[in-house]
Amino acid sequence: MTCKWYGVCPLRRYETEGRIGLVWAEKYCKSDDGWMECERYKLEERSIYHPDNMLPDGTLDETLG
Ligand code: SF4
Incomplete structure (x- = not known):
């Protein structure tokens, strides 16, 4: 189950901007x-x-x- 804050978490913007990798989403947000x-x-x-x-x-x- 994905984190309930997935869509509004500021990490999404950082991912889109290429400022952080997808590793955080994989390990936490989407795990x-x-x-x-x-x-x-x-x-x-x-x-x-x-x-x-x-x-x-x-x-x-x-x-x-
Ligand atoms: S698990 Fe991911 S989406 Fe959920 S609060 Fe933490 S960083 Fe944000």
Whole structure:
């Protein structure tokens, strides 16, 4: 099952722009249950702010804005 935030996640824009690879989507967003381990997902569930440049493993990519 794909993450429920797939369509609105800022990672899609970064993918389209070629700024990140598809590896994140494959490992997290589009995997059966990998999205449950996504730090973005976990924060969203708790309504805690997280910047657009936070990757699913919780690291901040300063090249993204
Ligand atoms: S980055 Fe996280 S919150 Fe965004 S679509 Fe992927 S799994 Fe869902």
